[in-house]
Amino acid sequence: MPAAPPAPIRLLDLPAQHAAIQPELDAALRRVMQEGAFIQGADVQLFADELGRYLGGARVVPCANGTDALQLALMSLALQPGDEVIVPAFTYVATAEAAAILGLRPVPADVDPGTFNLDPAAAEAAITPRTRAILCVHLYGQCADLTALRALADRHGLALIEDNAQAIGATWQMPDGAVAHAGTVGEVGTTSFFPSKNLGCLGDGGALLTRDEARATLLYELANHGQARGRKYVHQRLGLNSRLDTLQAALLRVKLRHLADWTAARQRVAAQYDALLADVPGLRTPQRQAGSSHVFHQYTLTLHSEARRDALQQHLQHHGVPSVVYYPVPVHRQPAYAYLGYGEGRFPVAEQLCRTVLSLPIHPGLTPEQVAYVAAAVRMVSW
């Protein structure tokens, strides 16, 4: 392999992504500045409608960020303090935080070691008389087993919420053959437009997804001080001030037009990594969930041990290849969640993944030469 990367390799390259569409972004920015409606301007609803169409006709309610979206989704269920919400033990902290901040009890359940997503059998075992909802996550860009989770929720009279911050545009094959978009199978789906997400804005942003018109109205009110749409100073319920800025919506409208191409580019990078790394002893390339497409928010390897993972990360760093551990500590071992009372060893798959996963650079701007360089650097390490 060459001594140095063909061009500097970044985990993500937003400046390059923006440069490629600079005139479109500039025009949107200038237009919003001239129109002057910075809160709830026309672009917000236009973006919601366009994203809804992209997601197969879902209703989209924009909000301030993906964490608020989770909180609003749970608020729409009218739960009581102490009610339990099952969450995957391996996820970003926001998933559990949204439940905990509302006085609900996040109940972790272990994940599948191959797909990294909530294991339906573990979720079922975590159900108690106080369980009200299952909050699954489509981690790294592919769906959790939505057929099993939907059936489980229905069997026990629970709501299903999908944290779709990482899998926008991924699809799920329903048992009847229909194709559903990630985030539209549960009562509510949520997503995030944090800049590094597959569809990211230039700041914070998020949205709620639902197929239910009445719930869309409820979610809109919850995100807007409980105010009925179009009825200023009439507050139906307690809500949040959680809005997507007009400017972000205008920029997202531009980026949404490129999302399908960017997703295809991510899938090409992943396919090249798969081809170059599938046979390397001592590591496992990402496993696919049957029934789901994969939009590759992350391309995540699993190593045999923490020592090997850390050694590979150092080796890559030395060769100019950045990599990241998403996530080094499971939620139940975070200091803020000690009150839940889960000790080390309680969720062994999640804990082992925290020690052994490593995500390689993946973004639409990576060239085949750069991907080959990364793979060659990985292959230099042999155990």
Ligand SMILES: *Cc1c(COP(=O)(O)O)cnc(C)c1O
């Ligand atoms: C990014 C992310 C969130 C939070 O989104 P924000 O917009 O940063 O609040 C929630 N869940 C998952 C799985 C995420 O990746």
